[in-house]
Amino acid sequence: MRVTVVGGGVAGAASAIALSRVGAQVTVHEAYEDPGGTVGSYLSLSVNGLRALDALGCLDAVRRAGFPVDRQRMWSGRDRPLGDVPRGRRSGDPLRSVTLMRADLVRVLREEAARAGARILLGSRGCGDSPADVVVGADGIWSATRRALDPSAPEPRYAGLYSISGATDGPVRLPGERPQGFNMVFARRGAFIYLPAPDGTVWWSAQVAAADPPPDLAAVGLAELAGLFRTEKTPLAVLRASSAVTASTLLHVLPPVTRRHDDRTVLVGDAAHPVGAGQGASMAIEDAVALARQLAEAETVPAALAAFDRLRHDRTGKLAKTAAANRDAKTAGPLAARLREIMMPLFFDRFYEKATGWLYDHDPGRLDGETLVADDRQ
Numbered sequence: 465m466r467v468t469v470v471g472g473g474v475a476g477a478a479s480a481i482a483l484s485r486v487g488a489q490v491t492v493h494e495a496y497e498d499p500g501g502t503v504g505s506y507l508s509l510s511v512n513g514l515r516a517l518d519a520l521g522c523l524d525a526v527r528r529a530g531f532p533v534d535r536q537r538m539w540s541g542r543d544r545p546l547g548d549v550p551r552g553r554r555s556g557d558p559l560r561s562v563t564l565m566r567a568d569l570v571r572v573l574r575e576e577a578a579r580a581g582a583r584i585l586l587g588s589r590g591c592g593d594s595p596a597d598v599v600v601g602a603d604g605i606w607s608a609t610r611r612a613l614d615p616s617a618p619e620p621r622y623a624g625l626y627s628i629s630g631a632t633d634g635p636v637r638l639p640g641e642r643p644q645g646f647n648m649v650f651a652r653r654g655a656f657i658y659l660p661a662p663d664g665t666v667w668w669s670a671q672v673a674a675a676d677p678p679p680d681l682a683a684v685g686l687a688e689l690a691g692l693f694r695t696e697k698t699p700l701a702v703l704r705a706s707s708a709v710t711a712s713t714l715l716h717v718l719p720p721v722t723r724r725h726d727d728r729t730v731l732v733g734d735a736a737h738p739v740g741a742g743q744g745a746s747m748a749i750e751d752a753v754a755l756a757r758q759l760a761e762a763e764t765v766p767a768a769l770a771a772f773d774r775l776r777h778d779r780t781g782k783l784a785k786t787a788a789a790n791r792d793a794k795t796a797g798p799l800a801a802r803l804r805e806i807m808m809p810l811f812f813d814r815f816y817e818k819a820t821g822w823l824y825d826h827d828p829g830r831l832d833g834e835t836l837v838a839d840d841r842q
């Protein structure tokens with residue numbers, strides 16, 4: 465079976481590995497020469513994403529490119545602890561969430577895809593008119609494949625938040641006793657996330673709530689951020705210990721996509737469901753494993769694509785609702801913030817696992833021994 469993958473980001477590179485593993489001849493078209501998207505930003509993989517990476521055979525390589533993060537701590541703008549939960553896992557799970565630069569994740573996945581036999585064409589825009597048996601649209605939130613499948617498909621719209629990331633120049637003394645781990649501060653103007661990295665620097669990102677996007681996002685620098693977070697001691701200390709912004713991006717949401725496949729083309733990753741909630745990459749990797757398994761198991765390509773979509777739609781739809789609630793929490797006004805400071809410490813830790821366990825329990829299945837059957841698949 466010949467497969468064209470449009471897009472060589474997380475979803476595209478992971479799909480190339482999975483599909484090569486089940487015996488497809490895969491060609492990936494990636495528009496940019498280097499890992500496209502917000503290159504200087506980092507992301508976290510939760511245990512469901514890590515288990516999907518394990519099914520692809522590249523969990524260890526990804527772990528080596530990042531660092532484990534054990535806990536997730538939530539703080540009010542006044543440094544009051546609001547919650548302290550396991551990061552991206554159930555408390556009893558021996559796996560630890562991994563944080564790494566997005567560009568490093570894409571590099572590791574592309575290397576693995578090439579080793580598995582996929583052809584990766586950089587600087588090449590793919591399209592649906594390829595002669596392949598299957599076209600995988602892994603071309604991100606602005607997907608042209610989605611538009612080709614359905615010219616009336618929804619378009620992304622600005623989410624009322626923009627994200628600016630960076631790292632401190634070195635170790636920073638944070639106010640109070642701040643242990644390692646993923647920390648999120650609910651600040652007056654949005655959320656401020658920071659994680660101490662093993663090299664002593666602190667990786668951070670500011671998710672700023674703004675009804676309208678700034679006229680020139682690239683011009684939003686450290687001085688402006690320091691102004692926006694001037695009333696919150698910890699974000700301010702982190703920003704003052706940094707000398708550059710490494711990535712800036714407007715966050716977008718996409719209304720539900722109703723046409724996600726036809727008999728030959730299928731959307732994966734952000735092209736189908738830009739979920740947010742720190743789960744976009746994990747979901748994209750889960751998609752890759754599920755798609756390869758369905759193509760290996762089903763009798764025909766149309767049946768496989770329909771089965772893949774049925775399998776994935778409920779899960780990503782449920783997650784999209786969680787993501788919307790998370791976004792609302794970051795854009796809440798001062799009254800909601802005060803209520804949060806009172807209520808969250810009372811219930812967050814106790815109910816967190818109950819609310820999120822379904823996400824981490826997902827079993828992606830294995831690709832070992834799954835191969836495309838010979839008849840109509842060559």
Ligand SMILES: Cc1cc2nc3c(=O)[nH]c(=O)nc-3n(C[C@H](O)[C@H](O)[C@H](O)COP(=O)(O)OP(=O)(O)OC[C@H]3O[C@@H](n4cnc5c(N)ncnc54)[C@H](O)[C@@H]3O)c2cc1C
Nearest residue numbers: 471473474475495500507508590604733734742743744745
């Ligand atoms: C600020 C920020 C923080 C995030 N943090 C997290 C996190 O902590 N955890 C997490 O799991 N997720 C996180 N995400 C989401 C995650 O980055 C995405 O969900 C994930 O990268 C989706 O991968 P993708 O391959 O579907 O899309 P993309 O990463 O957008 O990749 C699409 C690729 O397709 C290429 N392309 C586009 N059009 C074409 C074309 N016509 N032809 C060829 N190539 C094309 C692009 O160049 C790009 O390389 C975050 C996102 C942002 C913006």
